[in-house]
Amino acid sequence: MPREAEPSLNERAFVVQALQEGLRIDGRALDQFRELDLKFGDQYGVADLTLGKTRIFAKVSAEVTTPYTDRPFDGIFTITTELSPMASPSFEVNRPTETEIMLSRLLEKTVRRSNALDTESLCLVSGQKCWSIRVDLHVLSHDGNLIDASCLAVVAALRHFRKPDTSIEGETLTIYTPAEREPVPLSWLHSPLCVTFSFFGEEADIVVMDANLLEEQLRVTSFTISFNKHGEICQGAKLGGTTVEAMTLIKCANDALDKVKELTTWLDLKLVEDSKRRDKGGLMAELSAENER
Amino acid sequence: MATQGPVIVLPGDQIDPSLIPSRPKKALKLGPGLRHIPPNELVPTVAGQLTTDHKKNSIWVEYNGGRYIPAVGDLVIGTVQRSAAEYFYVTLTDYTSNALLPQLAFEMATKKTRPNLNPGALVYARVCLANRHMDPELECVSPATGKADGLGPLNGGMLYDVSLGLARRLLMRKSLEDGKVAVLEELGAAGLAFETAVGRNGKVWVNSESVKTVLIVGRAIQETDEKNLSVDQQKKLVRKLIKEVS
């Protein structure tokens, strides 16, 4: 039952009027993201991302299973995004809303279909055993822009994750527990990130990045584009709503690319900080030398 | 005994009988957060600070947060959802059932001249009926005098969400002394021209000729709320915001 409260006419009129003067309610610039913070858990593959008041928690887990019969050389990679009433009481468990379906589809296209994770590397014994990597996304607080935040959280968690080490001798596959051998990172090819643009005004000529919940409810249409830092487009989606000039979209794409490069650098920095925190006294260097042998 | 630190209670705690005010001729008035178990037991039901007023012989638990529960006499800001035959349906808080606002409960309203409120309009109203078994009812006119006294539709401006604690402080008669809220006065003193309406349901409406003024007032109120600013910090914040704009 949709119980989402709609903003009042006063808020609607005021937000648009402010935007026409180039002002946002929280004082940000039109192309400014809210404050980003990323914390990794003590366990590998746990990422807690905060974007303003939106908070996303992503967890990666791995288990050994049989591959699909039509793809015996590939592992399995799934992303689950089930929104719970914690994000907002208008979400119900087991009853996907449009927001949830859109989020799930965009993450699917951006991260899975673009082959960011090399699924062939997940194969253990072709046709019989492979790794199934699963990312669970939990939205702890919803204040707009779930898409950009979720994509960032998923990519961060996957890059942070370590799967158990394995070895094959003839027919026997051995999977080492974390106590026996240090787990190994996933085979990560590129980091795709999403940027969503929200449009306002009758001509959809006012463009805003990182809309909060109120701005999302009042926008006339939105456009999400996914890039990696090399400038390769993974997907672009503008689903309905007011028509937008093509030149505006191209400009958005350029802005998105700049933003993605900025976010990728920031993410790299956070991952390095985390590995330094774990690597007390340079032990990591010794261990990785051992694994390489 | 009298000059202890603040007394914090959790639900189910026992209250020290010496803290309960007792005047021989006046009945003890119980405020929010307390439950009376006959014959003479007082039990807190929420976590908060036990507060007493010896003059009025009342005792209550002061707390912040949570969801607004309508109480008779509260001034609230609601959003009209739709209008039916005799009533407007007004939302006071998200995800709760609507309150009823009779179409005739406005100043100078008769059967022929009903107020015209579209879905999405904001109204400033008083709660006249609230109990747990029925949907709350509102009125935009004082039943005794028939005058609006500032109640009624709110046009233009912007709506901001605040915590229930700050809404209560803003609505106090002496909001600077008792509630320690200086922002609005400071902003006015700084030369900004604006009007506000505060709803006990955690909503503040701000209106002004200039969009920038509304934004400054809104941001000042929300920052005071989120960061728990003291009076001095509020004054500093106002000075900072004014400087940013000019």
Add this chain to the structure above:
Amino acid sequence: MTVNTEPQALISHLPKADGSATFSYAGYTVVGAVNGPIEVQRRDELPEEAAVDVIVRPAAGVGGTRERHLESLIQSTLRQIILVNNFPRTLIQVILQIIVAPENEYVNAKITQASSNLPILPALLQTAILSLLSSTLPLTATLTSTALAIVPDQGGSNIVLNPTAREVEQSQSFHVFAFTSHNELILAESEGSFTMKEWDDVYARAYSQCCPPALSSDNDDAMIDDQRSAGSDLRHFTRSTMEQKIVSDLYWK
């Protein structure tokens, strides 16, 4: 000793929920959110009281029978301490998201899934109670919960408070208790094989852990029971966490 960390909690940190809390203790971290009283679906409506709905979400996966079992235990416990008669025909939603659960480093992930449902229950209950206190919904009392295991030890057996994953695996029986702040038993769940005498011992230990005699305010150097120093006093922790929050909220008084 089995307790390796002090309990930690964050209160009211989720901006969109009516009440929220993150609680970490003994290797578990759970984020809780409470919304209510809000509108309820017609089919769940109760004429005289609020419906209490508990949702438990695991860190990985979507949740199955284990989560439903935990939800029903928590729901029947919370229903007794929330003043549901104040809000008839409404809904009080309690959502508990498991963030971290201790991993057993000696066993691979798949195998430990088949183990017991109960070890995370005390952490879930503590998170729920802190979230309810944060939401200022009226309650009759607060509650404190603890887990114990009876672990074989050189021929005899030991009662272990807050057992680790490895100890749970090796235990003969596992017990969870919850007491209200009025020292009443509100939840008792046990698994495994044990005698009545063993249950009585475990109950007594849990009682002394969850219902410590109140420290008189004059005597700050109250002698701490040897046994009790093993686990943290969660009832006191709940109180001091809420006191901190209230004092900071009411800074203006």
